[in-house]
Amino acid sequence: MTGRDGSETSEVRSRDSIHVVDPLQVPWSVATPAPGKGDPPGEELTAFASPDGRFTFGLTRRQSLHREIVWAHHEVALILEGEVEITASDGSVVRASPGNVVVTPRGTSGVWRSLTPYRKVWAVYE
Structure with a gap:
């Protein structure tokens, strides 16, 4: 499967029954660093993808990231560890830390x- 940033990701497909995904037992994929930036690659795990591929849920962990992004999907992310800062194109700035939910509309x-190494869980709707 192709990840949200275009790289190949590990994925656990939808199943017909309730099941548990243990992130310690499933391989994570390398999340591609931004071209021309000094950011190290992170890791990403897609824990669930709907059969039509429009809804996905997963986890990301990174040591650092500084990247300009245009969100091609709706994303809701829960910050588990660390702190991040998002500067919107209108100049507004938000910070998120553990326990905060970041809601980012498509477009x-x-x-x-x-601001520090971080981990987040995310849900994406295309």
């Missing part, structure tokens, strides 16, 4: 910058 553009 939003801005700069995502980690």
Whole structure:
């Protein structure tokens, strides 16, 4: 499967029954660093994808990231660890830390910058 940033990701497909995905037992994929940036690659795990591929849920962990992004999908993310700062194209700035939920509508553009290493769970709807 192709990840949200275009790289190949590990994925657990939908099943017909309730099941548990243990992130410690499933391989994570390398999340591609931004071209021309000094950011190290992160890791991503797609824990669920709907059969039509329009809804996905997963986890991301990164040491650092500073990237301009245009969100091609709706994303809701729960910050588990670390702190991030998002500067929207209108100049508004939000910070998120553990326990905060970041809601990003499709078409939003801005700069995502980690202030510390972070982990998040995310849900994406295309």
